[in-house]
Amino acid sequence: MRLTRSIASALLLFSAGVAQAASAWSFDDGSLQVVAKKSGDNVKEKLNSKTPLANPVTLGSLDTLKLGLTAKDNGNGKRPHQAFLVLQEQDSGLEAPFPMMVKENGKAVLQITHKDLPMQFLVAKKPLKASIVLASFGASQGLNAPAFEVKIGIDPNAPAPTYEKPLRYGKQPEIHHIFRPDPKSPPKVVSLFFTLLVVAALPALLIGWAILGGNVKHLSTALSRAPLSHATFFGSIVAMEFVFFLYYTTWNLFQVLPVMAAVAAVTVLSGTKALGEVQARRLAGDR
C-alpha cells in the first residue's frame, strides 16, 4: 500500500516536472557582442540559457554591448511580455532592468552603452551580473537565468565618474575632540642643573665682595648709635620681601597693598634716621 502510494507520488512529481518543462520560456541563438567604436577588437560570444559565460566581458566607455536572442515558449518562437536584461551591482544589490526590443516571432535585440547605465554602475568595483528574464502571462514558466558578467571599462583620459550617496538618516561617525598637547617640561636633571648654577651665583657674589673687602664690621657701631632705627629699617626691607613671598604663595593683591603701604611707611620713617647715621659715618671718614 505504502509502496504504491510512494510510486504514485513519484509519478505525480515526474508528470509535474514534464508539464513544467513542456511549457516554459527559453531562448535560442543567444549572442553577445561588444562592438568597439574604432573597428577592431570586437568580442563575440554565444549565449546559452543553461550555463552562464565563464569570463566577464569588458564594456569600454565608447563600446556598445549588443545582445540578440530568440525567445521561445515551449520551443516555438513567441513574443513574451517581459523580456529584460537585468544588470545587478554586486556590492549594493542595485538592479536595473533593460527591456529588449522583441518582434512577434520572438527575435529580441538590445543595445547598451555607458550612457544607458546609471552612475552607480559606472563606479562599481566588481563586474556587473547580467541575467536574462523572459516571462509572460499564462501558464508558461518564466526564465530568469544568469547569463554573463560585464566589467565596466573606464576611459583613463576622461574625468572619472563620481557618485555621491544620497543623504540617509542613520548613525554618523563618532567624533572625539583632539585636545591640544599639555605643555611639557624639559627633563628634571637639566632643570636641576641650571637651578644649581643659578643658586651658585649667590655664594660667588658674596665671595667676590669678601675678596674686594666687603664686610659688616660696623654693624655693632650702627646698632649702638641708632639701635631702633637700624633694626626697623633693615627689618622692614626683609618684611617687604616677605610680603612679596606671601603674594606669590597665598595672598591676593588687595591683601598685599595695605600691608605694603604700612611696611613702606615704616621703611621711610626709620630709613631717614638709619641712613642719617650711615651718612654721619661717611662724613667721619669711616666708610
Place this chain on the structure above:
Amino acid sequence: MRLSLSFAAALFAAAVSAVSTTGNRLLVILDDDGDKHVYSKFLGDLKSRGFDLSFKTPKSDSLSLFHLGERSYDHIIFFPTKTKGLGPNLTPNLLVDFLNAQGNILVTLHSNVAAPTSLAALLAELDIQLPADRAGLVVDHFHHAADNSSASAHDVLLLPPPKPVRSDVKDFFSAGAGPDDVLAFPRGMGATLGASALLNPIVRAPATAYSYNPKEQVGALTADDVFAAGTQLSLVSAFQARNSARLALVGAAEMLQDAWFDAEVTAAAGGSKKKTLNREFAKRLSGWTFQELGVLRTNWIEHRLDEPGDARSNETNPNIYRIKNNVQYTISLSEYAWDSWTAFAVPDNDDLQLEFTMLSPFHRLPLSWDTSRSSEAASAYTAHFRLPDQHGIFNFRVNYKRPFLSNIDEKNTVSVRHMAHNEWPRSFVISGAWPWIAGVAVTVAGWLAFCAVWMYSAPAKQGVRGDKKTR
C-alpha cells in the same frame, strides 16, 4: 457632585481609549458608503483601537479639513475614488497644510482606478512618482498567486514579510511573522521614490516584478514603456515629514479588503496553501501612520559636572562649565507602542548619539543605556566625557532622526569658560620653572646682602684697591 465625578471618569476613559498620540478623529474618504463593507474588518479594527471614524465623499459640501485654522481631523484615509480630482476641499495645498499641521494621511491606490490628480500632485510634492497617466499595474510572472484569475493574469503578488531594508532600522511591519507567512498585494500600483531622506519603502517589489499600463501595453513592452521594475518599485511607501507627520502610500487598496484578510493563497512556485499576513500588516501600517507606533518622547534631560570631590557636581543643568571639565549627560526617552509609553530601546547596529557643538560638533559620542535610572516606561541614556579645550557657547545636542521613528532634536546651551588664573598648576610644581624661581630667590638674597654690606661695611685695610677710590 457624584455625577460630575463619574462624568470626569468617563471623559478620562475616553481619553485613555484614544490610542494615537496625536488624536483619534479619523476621516475616511470613500466614493459612497456602499464601499464601506468591503473594508469592514480593517475599519472595524481601527474603531476597536479607539478611532472615531467619519465617512465622507470627496464631493461632500460639509467636508473641511480645517475649522478656524485648527485641524478638524487628526488622520485621513483615502480609499480609491472614481472621480478625476477630489474637489475644492481636498486640494494638494490643503493636504500639504494638513501635513504641516501634524495630520497623518494614509493613501491607497488601485490599478483599475486612476489616482486622483489631487493625490498625484500631493505625492509628486513629496517626491513620490506614480506611473504615467496615474495608472499602472504591478505584475510578477514568478511570485504571483496561483488562485483564480491571478493564475494567468499574474497580478496578485505574494511577498515575504517586509523586513527592513537596513540592519539598523527597527522592524515595525513584520515583527512576529513566521517565515511561511505571505503578504498578498492584489492588483496594485507601484511608485518610485525620490532620493529624499524622508521617504522610505516599506514593501519593495521582488526583483522580477514590473509595472505596465494594462490598457495600452498589452502586447509588447518597449524600453520607453517600462515605468519601473524590480526593487526600484515601491509597493508600500512611507513618508515622515520633519515635524513627524506621516503619510503612507499603499499601492493596492485591495490589500485592506476583507477578502484578503486571513485569506488562503497558493504560490505560483507550488506548495501548500498559506495564510496571508494582510490583517496584521494593515494593523501595523495604520498604527504606524496614525502615530500609534514609533513615536518618541523626551522625558527629561540632565547634565552636570562629573568631577569627584567637587561640590558643584551636585548641581543639575548648570549654565557654565570650564574647559576640560568632565561632565555627564543623561537623556530619558519613551516610545509609544499602541496604547502606552514604553522604554525606548535603540535598534541593534544603531546608536543614540550626543553631539557637543559650537557651529560644528567637537564631540559625537554614543549614549549608553543607564539601567539604574530607567524604568518600564522610560529609558535613560547617558554619556561621560571631557569638554574640549576651547571656550565659547556650546550645545549639548541629541539629533535622533531615523526611518519610521518620530524625530528627536534636543539642544541645551551652556557656556564653557577658560581656566581662571588660580586654576593652573603652581609654578613650583613645574620642573621647568625651577631655575627661574631660584633666580628670584637669589636676587632677593643678594639684595638683602647688598643692603647689609652697603650700610654696615667698615673701610677695608690700606693696600686694597677699593680703598683708594674714596673721595
